[in-house]
Amino acid sequence: MIVLPAIDIQNGHAVRLRQGIKEDSTTYFKDPVExxxxxxxxxxxxxxxxxxxxxxxxxxxxxDSIGRICRAVPIPVEVGGGIRSEKAIKTYLENGVSRVIIGSKAVEDAVFITEMAGLYGHRLAVSVDAKGDVVATRGWVDNSDKAVVPFVKFLLSIGIRTIVYTDISRDGMLSGPNMEMMEKLQSLPDIRLIASGGVSGISDLKALQKLNVYGAITGKALYEGKVTMEEIRKLSQED
Incomplete structure (x- = not known):
């Protein structure tokens, strides 16, 4: 299992939000490149x-900030947030991003995401951000009419393999991931599931590893020392 540190950029700074509320942010780094x-x-x-x-x-x-990150580090970078056109996908790929994450646009426009899946394949992931069993859009402000599991099955059917699943109620809360939903999604064939939201420490990461998910994202727990990169390195060596 790959553990991906999260860098959320707001007003040019590296921050963390609580439950996706843009007014409830904490700045951890003035420059996200650092x-x-x-x-x-x-x-x-x-x-x-x-x-x-x-x-x-x-x-x-x-x-610009994300391009600087890609040039500054020797590891791959995935990016999401406001990517709603093929031009946006190309812009990020041209700036060194390895994988582009589509969110709201994938939920709202089945024709678009189907076409992009055919064109960009493994360079794309879809972010499935949920309030309960309902997929949310537009920076988590709006709810869609789509339930999580049927929507993910649709994505898999068109060739999207990498799914980033976030339980919004747990994001930035250090309350643990939604393991019940993780199990449901991990059981789907050919999925590369990345768990996001709620990781409170190494025990949560170990539980996700036991599910055999492809990856897990950690943000607040890492920034506040609830889990360390040393612990994460040891965990990855156990795979």
Missing amino acids: AAKKWAGEGAEYLHIVDLDGAFSGSLSNV
Whole structure:
């Protein structure tokens, strides 16, 4: 299992939100590049970047910062937040991003995500952000009419393999992942599941590893010392 440190960018800084509420943020690094260097230097295998400004506005607000991160670290970077066009996908790939994560647009436009899956394949992931069993959109502000499991089955059917699942109620709360939903999703054939939201420490990561998920994202727990990169390195060696 790959553990991906999260770097959420808001107003040019590396922050963490509680439950996706943009007004409830804590700044951890003035420059997100410094956060990326720190985690890469301590042994991270992959970084998970979110353009929070883009998630709320639908525009690419932090391309320059994310490009600097890609040039500054020797490990792959995945990016999500406000990516709602093929031009946006290309922009990030051209700036060194390894995997682009589509969120709201995948929920709202089945034709678009089907076409992009055919064009970009493994370079794409879809973020499935849920309030209960309902997929949320637009920076987690709006609810869709889609239930989580049927929506993920649709994504798998069109060739999307990497799914980032977030339980919004647990994000930034250190309350543990939604293991029940993780088990349901992990049972689907051909899925590469990345768990996000609620990781409170190494015990949660060990529980996710037992499920054999592809990856897990940790943000607040890492920034506040609830889990360390040394613990994460040891965990990855047990795979």
